[in-house]
Amino acid sequence: MKFQGTENYVATEDLMVAVNAAITLQRPLLVKGEPGTGKTVLAEEIAKSLGKKLITWSIKSTTRAQQGLYEYDAVSRLRDSQLGDARVHDIANYIVKGKLWEAFEDESAPVLLIDEIDKADIEFPNDLLQELDRMEFFVYETQETIRATNRPIVIITSNNEKELPDAFLRRCFFHYIRFPDAETMAEIVAVHFPDIQKRLVSEALNLFYDMRDVGGLKKKPSTSELLDWLKLLVAEDLPPEALRAKDAKTAVPPLHGALLKNEQDVHLFERLAFMARREGR
Amino acid sequence: MFTGFFYKLKEARIPVSLREYLTLLEAVEKGLANYAVEDFYYLARAALVKDERHLDRFDQVFGAHFKGMIDLADGMDEVAKADIPEEWLRKLAEKFLTDAEKAEIEALGGWEKLMETLKQRLEEQKGRHQGGNKWIGTAGTSPFGAYGYNPEGVRIGQDKSRHRRAVKVWDKREFKNLDDSVEIGTRNIKVALRRLRKWARTGAADELDLPGTISSTARQGWLDVQMRPERHNAVKVLMLFDIGGSMDDHIKVCEELFSAVKTEFKHLEYYYFHNCPYEGLWKDNARRRTDQVSTWDVIRTYGADYKLVIVGDATMSPYEITYPGGSVEHWNQEAGAVWMQRLLDHFEHAAWINPQAENWWQYHGSIQIMHKLMEGRMYPLTLEGLDRMTGALNR
Numbered sequence: 001m002k003f004q005g006t007e008n009y010v011a012t013e014d015l016m017v018a019v020n021a022a023i024t025l026q027r028p029l030l031v032k033g034e035p036g037t038g039k040t041v042l043a044e045e046i047a048k049s050l051g052k053k054l055i056t057w058s059i060k061s062t063t064r065a066q067q068g069l070y071e072y073d074a075v076s077r078l079r080d081s082q083l084g085d086a087r088v089h090d091i092a093n094y095i096v097k098g099k100l101w102e103a104f105e106d107e108s109a110p111v112l113l114i115d116e117i118d119k120a121d122i123e124f125p126n127d128l129l130q131e132l133d134r135m136e137f138f139v140y141e142t143q144e145t146i147r148a149t150n151r152p153i154v155i156i157t158s159n160n161e162k163e164l165p166d167a168f169l170r171r172c173f174f175h176y177i178r179f180p181d182a183e184t185m186a187e188i189v190a191v192h193f194p195d196i197q198k199r200l201v202s203e204a205l206n207l208f209y210d211m212r213d214v215g216g217l218k219k220k221p222s223t224s225e226l227l228d229w230l231k232l233l234v235a236e237d238l239p240p241e242a243l244r245a246k247d248a249k250t251a252v253p254p255l256h257g258a259l260l261k262n263e264q265d266v267h268l269f270e271r272l273a274f275m276a277r278r279e280g281r
Numbered sequence: 282m283f284t285g286f287f288y289k290l291k292e293a294r295i296p297v298s299l300r301e302y303l304t305l306l307e308a309v310e311k312g313l314a315n316y317a318v319e320d321f322y323y324l325a326r327a328a329l330v331k332d333e334r335h336l337d338r339f340d341q342v343f344g345a346h347f348k349g350m351i352d353l354a355d356g357m358d359e360v361a362k363a364d365i366p367e368e369w370l371r372k373l374a375e376k377f378l379t380d381a382e383k384a385e386i387e388a389l390g391g392w393e394k395l396m397e398t399l400k401q402r403l404e405e406q407k408g409r410h411q412g413g414n415k416w417i418g419t420a421g422t423s424p425f426g427a428y429g430y431n432p433e434g435v436r437i438g439q440d441k442s443r444h445r446r447a448v449k450v451w452d453k454r455e456f457k458n459l460d461d462s463v464e465i466g467t468r469n470i471k472v473a474l475r476r477l478r479k480w481a482r483t484g485a486a487d488e489l490d491l492p493g494t495i496s497s498t499a500r501q502g503w504l505d506v507q508m509r510p511e512r513h514n515a516v517k518v519l520m521l522f523d524i525g526g527s528m529d530d531h532i533k534v535c536e537e538l539f540s541a542v543k544t545e546f547k548h549l550e551y552y553y554f555h556n557c558p559y560e561g562l563w564k565d566n567a568r569r570r571t572d573q574v575s576t577w578d579v580i581r582t583y584g585a586d587y588k589l590v591i592v593g594d595a596t597m598s599p600y601e602i603t604y605p606g607g608s609v610e611h612w613n614q615e616a617g618a619v620w621m622q623r624l625l626d627h628f629e630h631a632a633w634i635n636p637q638a639e640n641w642w643q644y645h646g647s648i649q650i651m652h653k654l655m656e657g658r659m660y661p662l663t664l665e666g667l668d669r670m671t672g673a674l675n676r
Contacts, residue, residue, distance in 0.1 A: 015324035021308050026543050032333060062511070075489050075506060082504045122471055162471070162544065169331035176333040 008186045009038065009045040010180075018175040019046060022123030028114075028132055028154035030169070033177030035159060038081055043113035043155040043175075052153070053110040057099035059120045065127030068100040068114075070145075090141050100128075101146055104135060109150035118161040125168040133171055167171060180223060182209060192227055199240040204230060207243055210262075222258040229258035237260050283325075286346045293342045296334045298333040306329050310329050318347070323465040362490065417492055460498075470539045486510050519583050519628070523593030524553045524566055531636035535592060538634070552581060555610055556597040557617035557651075558624060576620055580627045588674050589628035592662070594637045621654050631655070632670045636662040 003019045005011035007213050011019070019042075022029035031039045046056035057068055077094045080087055087093045097105075103112040117125060117203055135148035137152045156172065158164065180188060182205060189201055210230075221229075232255045253259070260266045283305070290297045295359035305328040308314070314321040322343060330339045335669055448591035486508040520542065522535065552562035552574065600607035602617040624632055633651065635642070639661040642648045652659045658673055660666040 013319065014323040014326070017313070017320050018327035021313050021324055021327055024311050024313055025304065025308055027304065029327075030331070074491075078494075078504060078506060166296065166331075170298050172331065173304075173327040174331045175327055175335060 003046055003049055004078045006045045006049045009041060009190060010184060010191055012184060015175055015177065018173055023153055024175045026151040028122055028156050028172045029160060030156045030172040031172045031177060032158050032160060034179055034222055037179060038223060039157040039177060040113065042117055043111055046153065046155065047111040050111070052108060053106065054113060055099055055103045055110050056113045056115060059117055059124070060113045061119050063120045063124070068098040069131065070098050070101055070139060071096045072141050074173040086103040095141060097141065100131060100137070103152040104146055104148035106152070107150055110152050112152045114154065114156045114161060117156050118158040118164070122162055125164050129167060129171065142193045143211055150197065183227070185223070186268065188223060189227070189230060193230055193234060196230065196234055197240065200233065200238070200243070201230070203243040204233065208259070210268070214269065216268060217265050219261050225259050229255060285374050286342070289342050289346050290329060290339065293338050293488050295330065295338055295342070301329050369493060373613065397521045403585070419519060425576050474541060474545050475666065492593065492618070514547060516546060517587045518546045519587040519589050520543065520551040521562065521589070521591045522551060522553050525555055527594055527596045531594060531662070534636055538662065550587070552579060556593070557608070557614045558591070558620050559617055560607055560615065560620065570598060580623060585627060585629055587628060589624060589631035591631070592636070593632045593633070594635055594667070595633070595648045596645050597647045599646045599650055602647060618654060625654070631658060632674055633659040634662050634670060635659055639666070
């Protein structure tokens with residue numbers, strides 16, 4: 001069982017080593033990186049390439065660790081007791097399984113994605129320490145212990161909004177997805193648009209990396225934005241020359257809305273491009 | 282096995298623990314490193330480094346530590362002493378040698394023989410040239426190039442994959458600029474600030490109110506389920522930061538505090554001042570001259586339920602607090618002390634955080650004055666001080 005990347009996902013060597021280490025030693029893999037570099041997609045692709053089920057647990061600011069294990073639905077039990085439902089005598093009927101339970105229970109050792117763990121409360125990772133370490137937890141209501149027969153592959157993503165506790169980090173493998181270099185980027189583009197014109201891609205990539213080098217952008221365009229932009233370029237069927245237009249009016253690349261996500265950035269870019277053109281003359 | 286490396290990482294202040302070290306060993310034992318140096322590098326990185334800020338330091342330590350082992354700099358004896366498993370070298374050779382070269386190894390009498398020959402050559406070479414290792418390295422067709430895991434040597438394998446280019450991955454130090462980013466230790470600050478949380482129930486009723494249900498059921502005679510909204514942190518904080526001048530020494534710790542409070546409190550307002558709050562405060566330090574907000578407006582805008590936290594070193598000339606016109610920047614009609622008093626009269630819960638060490642306070646007249654104005658509610662910018670502050674603000 002080895003992860004090698006898929007036809008839709010270009011995995012760098014260091015990423016593959018980290019993923020395979022996490023799979024072999026059955027430890028969680030913590031993935032960080034700039035937004036839009038494919039952290040969430042990674043879990044999907046691992047599941048796809050290993051032919052496993054993917055269970056996603058998206059974390060919000062209100063998510064509590066307990067919700068991942070199970071929840072006891074006392075309200076419906078109270079209601080059922082009023083209606084004289086027979087189900088009411090068994091408390092197990094009112095235990096709602098969480099994502100972790102689902103993953104532990106699954107015999108096929110699925111891929112469990114805990115997405116954006118940094119969104120939750122600061123103590124959230126600490127509350128999951130034992131559960132992720134031993135892959136088991138205790139249900140008080142029914143007095144049973146849920147244990148993973150086949151340990152799931154756990155992928156955790158973080159956007160660095162909060163710092164994670166050391167005790168939690170020590171139990172994980174860690175990988176930081178670096179922004180891909182031009183070569184890897186060309187590979188990624190080739191994977192997504194196999195029959196796009198070569199010249200258009202190289203023009204687009206040059207423009208894209210120039211744009212990322214511009215200082216002071218609020219949100220640098222990332223891989224997912226580049227792919228969106230290329231999609232638009234292809235749909236519009238623009239010739240590569242259009243990307244090199246020297247006209248001051250088109251100082252900003254065509255269809256820039258896919259790349260720059262706020263008006264200050266567009267404005268800054270317009271000004272810089274205008275100045276650059278003037279100097280070039 | 283890699284104990285030396287482990288301790289060097291510790292020396293470089295990368296937070297590695299025994300547990301992570303054992304994980305690495307376990308992974309190596311399971312054959313994950315595949316006996317290729319790069320794979321080992323990636324594996325060690327994934328197992329030992331848990332924060333991108335430490336990646337650059339890790340690269341440096343890795344480079345420094347394994348350089349001596351992998352270079353054949355000091356000839357065969359060094360290699361014998363260094364504890365690289367023989368399989369590593371074997372695999373390396375397999376990876377980088379062409380079929381012709383492999384045949385040559387065979388012709389030389391297999392691996393053991395090859396090592397012997399290599400040793401002999403190295404000794405010869407020492408006699409002949411000074412720069413012994415170079416000879417091995419640049420002779421690209423020599424099978425020995427494969428061991429010399431230095432930029433010159435690896436060139437044999439360059440066409441294989443772009444990940445095997447001549448410069449070692451860890452020597453590229455690609456994570457350099459991640460090293461000095463902010464947010465160091467903000468977690469501790471946040472945990473200290475947690476005590477300031479004030480829970481309130483607002484929003485949609487989606488939680489069972491058990492005591493409410495019981496009392497309502499008892500009253501009605503039938504089961505009457507009561508719901509209530511979930512609890513949220515509703516504490517409101519107004520922060521004033523001293524900026525510039527003597528505060529420059531404390532920029533780092535103040536940035537940490539600022540980024541911690543910004544994520545911890547939903548209702549957070551902040552303004553800047555210089556040395557002592559006077560009639561104007563500002564939000565953007567670059568436009569401090571043009572975009573000032575009147576302190577009166579601040580007092581009127583934020584209700585008395587806001588907790589006022591002032592961050593400053595209070596290190597200035599005492600006149601800046603006590604006399605009109607004492608400000609170093611402009612002519613202030615009223616003394617700083619007057620403005621401080623107005624703020625304190627309005628905001629019942631107030632505290633001053635001072636980044637200056639507490640045992641220094643007694644030597645600065647201005648700190649003494651401010652301490653008195655704050656009625657003793659001045660706390661040092663340490664975790665313990667923050668703890669005392671949150672306790673006082675909750676009172």
